[in-house]
Amino acid sequence: MRITVIGTGYLGVTHAACLAELGFEVMALDVDTEKVAALASGRVPFYEPGLEELLGEQLAAGRLAFTTDYEELAAWAGPGAVHFVCVGTPQQRGEYAADLTYIDSAFDSLARAVAPHGPCLLVGKSTVPVGTAGRLATRIAELAPEAELAWNPEFLREGFAVQDTLRPDRLVIGVRSEAAERRLREVYARLLAAEVPLVVTDFSTSELVKVSANSFLAVKISFINAMAEVCEAAGADVMQLAEALSHDPRIGGRYLVPGLGFGGGCLPKDIRAFMARAGELGVDQALAFLKEVDAINMRRRARTVDLAREQCDGSLLGKRVAVWGAAFKPNSDDIRDSPALNVAASIHLQGAQVTVYDPKATDNARKMFPTLTYADSALEAAHHADVILHLTEWQEFRDLDPAVVAGHVRDTRVIDSRNALDAAKWRAAGWTYRALGRP
Template identity: 70%
Template sequence: MAPRITVIGTGYLGATHAACMAELGFEVLGLDVDRDKLAALAAGRVPMYEPGLSELLLKHVAGHQGSTGRLRFTDSWEEVAAFGDVHFICVNTPQRKGEFAADMSHVDSALESLAPLLERPALVVGKSTVPVGSANRLAERLAALAPAGERAELAWNPEFLREGFAVGDTLRPDRLVVGVRSGSAERLLREVYAPLIEDGVPFVVTDFPTAELVKAAANSFLATKISFINAMAEVCESAGADVVQLAKALSYDERIGRKFLNAGLGFGGGCLPKDIRAFMARAGELGADQALTFLREVDSINMRRRSRMVELAREQCGGGFLGRRVAVLGAAFKPNSDDIRDSPALNVAGQIQLQGAQVTVYDPKAMDNARKMFPSLSYAASPLEAAEGAHVVLHLTEWQEFRELDPAEVGAVVAERRLVDGRNVLDGEAWRAAGWTYRAMGRPSAE
């Protein structure tokens, strides 16, 4: 008989994991303390924008016509403990207020609530991104609290989801990493992930600390690569070189590759910034802080990109923002998402508004979230409406919709044809041919 699965926490990670486990054929019960969120999920509504997730929910959530009925939701810890053989902890680990370290309160609370109810054999699997050493501590706490004793085990199985691609990353991951302490835990996770393993997905078995470090190390490497090419953009601006051509030339070296060599406004979101900061904080606690001092510069380079975008916009407005209208294309921190956490686009928009400009924002999916977080900004229903009367247009989130804009059509509604491409993906020649002044970070400023 296949193991029954529970997913604790139904945010971005949890909702995706629950729906995908149902897709793999398992009976799944999701738990959350937010009853409004549970009601939405039970109705097949996703509380965030993630391509393909809503369709997957409707396919499996019980009570919908034609659904498999394999996925249900509850707020009862007792029901979860009685139902599940494998319990995935998928709660958030945000950055602590005023600190770099991760806030483990949600993970700790989940374990404290579940463990005392585990009266039969069960595997508790952490998927949340946590500081190295957390799994060892949580395993000791599980052993102390669970009536099942050592028959209740812990494993760590980090997630590697990319927003906008989460469903595919769960059903077709590039690797599965599991930190275990016993053969029984490994065998059970192999059973859970059997369809993926059979499809050739690498299954990497490690100890707890290594499994925890994989996610931190991966995010740190990606952040470093992004900040490296943005540092090269700073040099290119000073030298009159073109960072896009530089990146293209570098990409032919197979040791370097092309991915994440896109110079521009830098990274944001709810993962990369807080994860590298938590990694630095944990290294300091372990006495290995010197090993990660380079991440401080990675973070600094990333934040400087936002300041540089404000400078470029100010230059295009004649040296000051007072009385100027600025159109901002993009609010989400990345395309194919409505996530505005630590969004470079909204950070720039807010800074410019504080300096006196009238800022109007448009984003295909993140408008509602942006309005809640930045209610003082103006919002438009389309790119053309945002650009109406603008003295400069800023392209800050690389949605495909923005790449397909007609420069002449946009030019007909602006006050001045000035564009700053914060993502280095628009066709500069086409915009210049339509009479626009086109600027981008790390590229020559020829009109």
């Protein structure tokens, strides 16, 4: 069996390299010629731990290749191939709904290319509004009658993408025939042999799994952040509250971490697209609660800006502010909808001189926000700062000695918006330590 992957973003590159690691011959396609050239030379154009090493190994082994040509890909794959489509579904500009332009184009181009080469299986992995697979199946039947569609949602966490592909906590496939199920069982045979749970379902249910999981996660994050708002008003400590809640087996402690909230290229746009699709289906009231989940998340950013202003005696005008973190989460250089950069830009607009440092995302941040100042280290960013904002919880920041940092700043004030620093240690070193949801 030969396998192809359409789209070489986080999902596509990881999926292609991991399928090659599982022993398949894989060809990946993207319309971006520069990206394809970089990948073919062994360079991943974004940061993901372990991925570049895996890519190099599979290229050297001859199991992985890249192209920009659908006809070349289809001819190489031949009959019986499995084609995974991993293109993006961004949020429409000015709307909540998902933009399906790229996925529609990818399936159209792929179906036309594979049509002369006999039976094959096309598999969607992108996160799409429920009902998309059914619509695409009709279109594929017109363009490539011998091709069949299946849906296989992804559950990758940036920073753990390779691990989540090779050792997932579950596999979900939406199919309309036993033949499609058998084919995907062959693809994932090694994972199934390792007792990874497999859920076989219909198209609509498989499409709902990813957005439902993301929505539940967003609810959990925003719940504890809502409790942080209450704790601030009541003089309580949200970290102690979260610890107490975590011991309840019905609740658990994972993602029950108060802080600046979620961002990135998935969670925000996925829950908004889910709300939009619910409205189209006439059940918008069923997901009305997600509007408040989104609002709570955004309020954490505004509260961090307010807290910075408070620490600067009521005005940010002319103040020097150090920002530690630009990526939306640690172990990534992804700045899409980054809470850290949103806060940094907001503070800059209020007249502060903002200096940003991130271990991996500084270059991406500089391209997106060129008016901010950037540093090559955490200590350089902190130089003569009136306040430090800890906005992305990289281990590098946790490991810093607050006594050493104190020698670089103008005023020893720190805002830990991720509740990740050792509060007692920083206070013992003479710092005024503030965090969201804590006294």
